[in-house]
Amino acid sequence: MNKIVLISGATAGIGEALAWKFAENKYKLILTGRRKERLEKLKSELSTKFSVDVLTLQFDIRVLNEVEKAVESIPENWQNIDVLINNAGLAVGVTPIQEGVYDDWERMIDTNVKGLLYLSRNIIPFMKNRKKGHIINIGSIAGKQVYPNGNVYCGTKAAVQSITEGMRIDLVNYGIKVTQITPGAVETEFSLVRFKGDEDAAKKVYNGYKPLTAKDIAETTFYTTTLPDHVNINDILITPTAQANAYVYHKA
Numbered sequence: 001m002n003k004i005v006l007i008s009g010a011t012a013g014i015g016e017a018l019a020w021k022f023a024e025n026k027y028k029l030i031l032t033g034r035r036k037e038r039l040e041k042l043k044s045e046l047s048t049k050f051s052v053d054v055l056t057l058q059f060d061i062r063v064l065n066e067v068e069k070a071v072e073s074i075p076e077n078w079q080n081i082d083v084l085i086n087n088a089g090l091a092v093g094v095t096p097i098q099e100g101v102y103d104d105w106e107r108m109i110d111t112n113v114k115g116l117l118y119l120s121r122n123i124i125p126f127m128k129n130r131k132k133g134h135i136i137n138i139g140s141i142a143g144k145q146v147y148p149n150g151n152v153y154c155g156t157k158a159a160v161q162s163i164t165e166g167m168r169i170d171l172v173n174y175g176i177k178v179t180q181i182t183p184g185a186v187e188t189e190f191s192l193v194r195f196k197g198d199e200d201a202a203k204k205v206y207n208g209y210k211p212l213t214a215k216d217i218a219e220t221t222f223y224t225t226t227l228p229d230h231v232n233i234n235d236i237l238i239t240p241t242a243q244a245n246a247y248v249y250h251k252a
């Protein structure tokens, strides 16, 4: 196996689980995130356990110049990227629109929308040259249905859905597959980030029902990369059984 996957936001949650899943399947891994120590630890664990090559790129996906420099630093023998997973993202704050915090809005828009665009724009030329590749965008159920106080986060994920559809149209002539995975509630560091480090508030999100795990999403996402060249999964909406839509849950 000499296939290469690039996973953004591999230092935690879904991205980290994806790194384990693709490593187990002998992919060469390009892992990105801001937290260098976590990237190095993951690299050491995965290369020891699965004997795979791992390249780590530490950068803030919101900063175009950092994204460009990171991609320029990818050695030639790592440039044949088969799968790009745009996973880095976050929600910050849970406030009604009239009380919205500008900095929270900017962090979400810059990461979830602009960061995804910056990285994709810089990686797509490698795929286009080879007329081959698979881009997987991690959207959210929040991009399909808005919930109270979700406003801007939901907006960024609706943008991911539209951008995914646009990518699929623009890249169809180059044989590049484009898939969106839209999870419901997954227990990761997501809520801790959303509640700005308030552990009690973050835990409450997952009380009274069994949320998805990051591994659940990694398994489903990996499946989409195992299909024949002529088969592309466009979109997957995946929720815990106890979640009926973006805001209806069965809680004990």
Ligand code: NDP
Binding pocket: 008, 009, 010, 011, 012, 013, 014, 015, 032, 033, 034, 035, 059, 060, 061, 062, 087, 088, 089, 090, 091, 111, 138, 139, 140, 141, 182, 183, 184, 185, 186, 187, 188, 189, 190, 191, 193, 214
């Ligand atoms: P985590 O908080 O556990 O992980 C988020 C990852 O994104 C981290 O690796 C983080 O790395 C990275 N990231 C965040 N900001 C930046 C940045 N500015 N530059 C580079 N990397 C960044 O959350 P999840 O694993 O849950 O989230 C992954 C994706 O899944 C997100 O897009 C999220 O919106 C989506 N999602 C999550 C759901 C959930 O319920 N958990 C449900 C639906 C979708 P670092 O901090 O080191 O930079």
Ligand code: 8X3
Binding pocket: 139, 140, 141, 142, 150, 183, 184, 185, 186, 246
């Ligand atoms: C994360 C899931 O429901 O918190 O995208 O928006 S939710």
